[in-house]
Amino acid sequence: MEKLVTMHRAVANARGLDVDVAHHLEGLLIEAGFENVQSEDRSAKVGRWGGEKAMAMKSTVSGVFRGVKTPVLNAGGFGVVSTEEEYDALTDGSDSSSQSSAAGNATPAPTPIAHTARVYQEYPGSQYELPTDAPERDRLALQYQILKELFANRVVYAPVELQNGDRVLDAGTGPGLWVADLAAASAGTVELELVGVDIERRLFPDPAPPNARFLVHSILDLPQEWSDTFTLVNQRFLIIALTREEWVRALKELYRVVKPGGWVQFLEPIVWGLREEQLQMGDDVYERRPCMEKVVAMYRAVARLRGLDVDVGYRLESMLAEAGFVEVRSECQSAKVGRWGGDKGTAMKAMKDILAGVFRGIKTPVLNAGGFGIVKTEEEYDTLTDGLEREWDEVEGLQEEFRVFWARKM
Known part of the structure; x- marks a missing residue:
């Protein structure tokens, strides 16, 4: 699943799509001039362990990953897959290993890659990306x-x-x-x-x-x-x-x-x-x-x-x-x-x-x-x-x- 989510995000990033819009949609609605903005959260189990509804959710989620196959492969696989067969094997493996308790909490934490780091700002809460050297x-x-x-x-x-x-x-x-x-x-x-x-x-x-x-x-x-x-x-x-x-x-x-x-x-x-x-x-x-x-x-x-x-x-x-x-x-x-x-x-x-x-x-x-x-x-x-x-x-x-x-x- 980690590899599929990585490719899903990579192709979205390449096209400028905001797959995390739900995290800031309230702010966007306010920015657009709407008032009384409210929201409500729900989570869904994914996989056989969650019963009949969770199996339906598994089909929905895996269908998304199968649906983005062409954009991913047309972009070269983003270093994750090299062939259509590899992609299909990943989606089949995701189907058989769906063990997440909620669709929104499925992405594992990334593993940092070792490298020689430059000097960056450390201001509390700042997201500024460039060095200060x-x-x-x-x-x-x-x-x-x-x-x-x-x-x-x-x-x-x-x-x-x-x-x-x-x-x-x-x-x-x-x-x-x-x-x-x-x-x-x-x-x-x-x-x-x-x-x-x-x-x-x-x-x-x-x-x-x-x-x-x-x-x-x-x-x-x-x-x-x-x-x-x-x-x-x-x-x-x-x-x-x-x-x-x-x-x-x-x-x-x-x-x-x-x-x-x-x-x-x-x-x-x-x-x-x-x-x-x-x-x-x-x-x-x-x-x-x-x-x-x-x-x-x-x-x-x-x-x-x-x-x-x-x-x-x-x-x-x-x-x-x-x-x-x-x-x-x-x-x-x-x-x-x-x-x-x-x-x-x-x-x-x-x-x-x-x-x-x-x-x-x-x-x-x-x-x-x-x-x-x-x-x-x-x-x-x-x-x-x-x-x-x-x-x-x-x-x-x-x-x-x-x-x-x-x-x-x-």
């Missing part, structure tokens, strides 16, 4: 510079005119790159009070700009005395930090600390995109990219395991409006990934390095979760990420899309 600092610096160029070298996207004495907040500041950039851009023209917050101080700049402070705070619980005090709030790349419910809370917190008439701005990626003409032709983003399909499946699997909302970029405009912001606007830019990028080859190589760095950065969370049936060793994971970079160079068409959003508080 020197290589990650370098990756963030490269990412910041390339994305700044992608958006016409702008630091501020919102139509705000900062004045002397204005307070500006950078939420999820990391190494404080945006704060340092704004400090340099405003030097000699306007005196600002800049504040950067993050759950991990390890990446904070030292020394900090003279008009900036860096503090350890969660954006889910900012100081009460900050209410209605910031003219501008900046936030970026928290798709692998916040759950759906936490996004709602975070937007409420940011709304609280922005002063009336103040602005918020966000930057988040969209995973993944092809050129528009290829999409119109029905091309599959994973065609001729088997390494990418597996790596993205693991990326989505570990995000889903932690409840993270890696597709928030599709809904952030509506979420800002629901949080009370007005004049919500967005802008999209996309970057070619790999050597095929042509005149901007250097920048596109940088984009490839940035994205590959993300996938290398989540190795510890993936391997600690057992590899999701896709990899069994650290070497297999490293081989996949190496293959991923080759695919991006050799197979044309992949683009990564980035969106900036800005909105005003009434």
Whole structure:
């Protein structure tokens, strides 16, 4: 059963399906505007030991696994099976060994895979997936510079005119790159009070700009005395930090600390995109990219395991409006990934390095979760990420899309 559940989750992750939606459906209903949201739980025995109804439930569950055989085998079996016969043998074995007392409690705990781990944040309750070490600092610096160029070298996207004495907040500041950039851009023209917050101080700049402070705070619980005090709030790349419910809370917190008439701005990626003409032709983003399909499946699997909302970029405009912001606007830019990028080859190589760095950065969370049936060793994971970079160079068409959003508080 462990292998069948692994393949079921792997094919769902590869297609972006949320098989754990029941765990957060109440929050989604509230987010959609429904009221008086209630729920009720029931569990069902599975197998001969539970009587006639449990046998019927066994047939239902095994039918699901038999039903996903084609998607699993078309995806290569995710390293669990190599032939149709192996798949059928697994489903037959699952039928004969159904001993679970409840359909919802059947998945065994994963066995972590031994590997050399990097340094990660340890903030209580945080699900942030990426490291907080020197290589990650370098990756963030490269990412910041390339994305700044992608958006016409702008630091501020919102139509705000900062004045002397204005307070500006950078939420999820990391190494404080945006704060340092704004400090340099405003030097000699306007005196600002800049504040950067993050759950991990390890990446904070030292020394900090003279008009900036860096503090350890969660954006889910900012100081009460900050209410209605910031003219501008900046936030970026928290798709692998916040759950759906936490996004709602975070937007409420940011709304609280922005002063009336103040602005918020966000930057988040969209995973993944092809050129528009290829999409119109029905091309599959994973065609001729088997390494990418597996790596993205693991990326989505570990995000889903932690409840993270890696597709928030599709809904952030509506979420800002629901949080009370007005004049919500967005802008999209996309970057070619790999050597095929042509005149901007250097920048596109940088984009490839940035994205590959993300996938290398989540190795510890993936391997600690057992590899999701896709990899069994650290070497297999490293081989996949190496293959991923080759695919991006050799197979044309992949683009990564980035969106900036800005909105005003009434």
